[in-house]
Amino acid sequence: MKILNSISAWQKWRNAIPPTQSVGLVPTMGALHAGHQSLIRRCRQENDICTISLFVNPTQFNDQEDLANYPNTFEADRKLCEDEGVDAIFFPDYNELYPDDYRYRVSESEVSRLLCGAHRPGHFDGVLSVVMKLLNLARPDRAYFGEKDWQQLQLVKGMVEAFFMPVTIVGCPTVRDTDQLALSSRNFRLSQVDRQKAAGFPRILSTQAPAEQVARLLEADGFAVDYVQDFKGRRCAAIHCGEVRLIDNLPLYEKGEHI
């Protein structure tokens, strides 16, 4: 398994792959968990070459404290990738990936303003910009994103269509803990008490009731609610549990009921 820190090393390695070989990319911010593992396995299964990027992208953090607190577990990440048969890890630093210091960006004017976008100004500009960079560098046939970040998944798919990028975006099911909490690198930051309490989030979110009522039930359970909103076939929500912001979404039935 190659670990490539520089753009030039990455490009040299990428250019040596013959066009007959298919390439998959799993873009991540590191702190890998079983959710990422499921993306890597699907990528490994569907492509000749399986690549992953580990990059905590500062331009998508509107909250500098959130960025500073983002977990860094490189050694464990490296081992997980090795065990899963990843061919190459791309692990650049900010200056490598942003030679322009973020003068250039990709933005979206409608969907990016809703849900998480309304609470995290500039967040999706950062996401779309870094994904564009990573896709152009890795030139994958397929790139893998978790459905947990439903709005992000829709926006990345939209960007790829709008700019005719030659890649298929593959959305993968959310992986959940035994108590149904969606796996997230941010769960590591929950206190034991808050971690137990957080199980109420997916439980209440699956209540078959209007979104406003679900929001009130979450508040009654002690969460600070950013939003509960139906969007493109899903009920999406963001809450604060202690110091940690958590998001989740569940599919809606046609009649507005949950699976």
Next chain:
Amino acid sequence: MKILNSISAWQKWRNAIPPTQSVGLVPTMGALHAGHQSLIRRCRQENDICTISLFVNPTQFNDQEDLANYPNTFEADRKLCEDEGVDAIFFPDYNELYPDDYRYRVSESEVSRLLCGAHRPGHFDGVLSVVMKLLNLARPDRAYFGEKDWQQLQLVKGMVEAFFMPVTIVGCPTVRDTDQLALSSRNFRLSQVDRQKAAGFPRILSTQAPAEQVARLLEADGFAVDYVQDFKGRRCAAIHCGEVRLIDNLPLYEKGEHI
């Protein structure tokens, strides 16, 4: 010579070109003149396959009247391309190229605000967004842009670097009429009187004097001046001659003198 109107026809044609063949693209808004012809010839010379796009891009027009008045000379354009040995013309309509209706865009936060950007809000967002689309569709090894649009050339080069796009941007010298007026599709719209008067623009712009003084000389000659400003080794200017906005630029010597 192929004329391809739809994205799908273009992609099918593009995908049939073997990777061993080099591809060049000349992105244009049609109304081709000898300036475009010089880009096409260079493209033809340097690549196995020479392609051109003709698309009057509405998102880069801040002025709807300017857009409505933009010359349309498709039959003459087609003939020029045929005579120059172009392999394929890409001639899409707005809905084909903007399936997102311009929800997604590329922007730049510094250089795009200067010079023409200060006078044409949103102009360079439109330019960068459409160039990104065209480059992703045509996947050229080289793309050709005129130095007449100096600021645009710098911004396109910057975008390609920032997003690691696998293409070389080739800037080509401005082609001038016998009286030194830079060729532009907008020159067609000058009255005979204004066309004669416009010769004063390059003449005065080449005066070896501070930019502010050159602006005053242009005004004294009856032009409305948007700006005269030194930028990245060039003296750049935009003026209005009658109803028509003209731009030009000349290289600066190190001492601030012109060639």
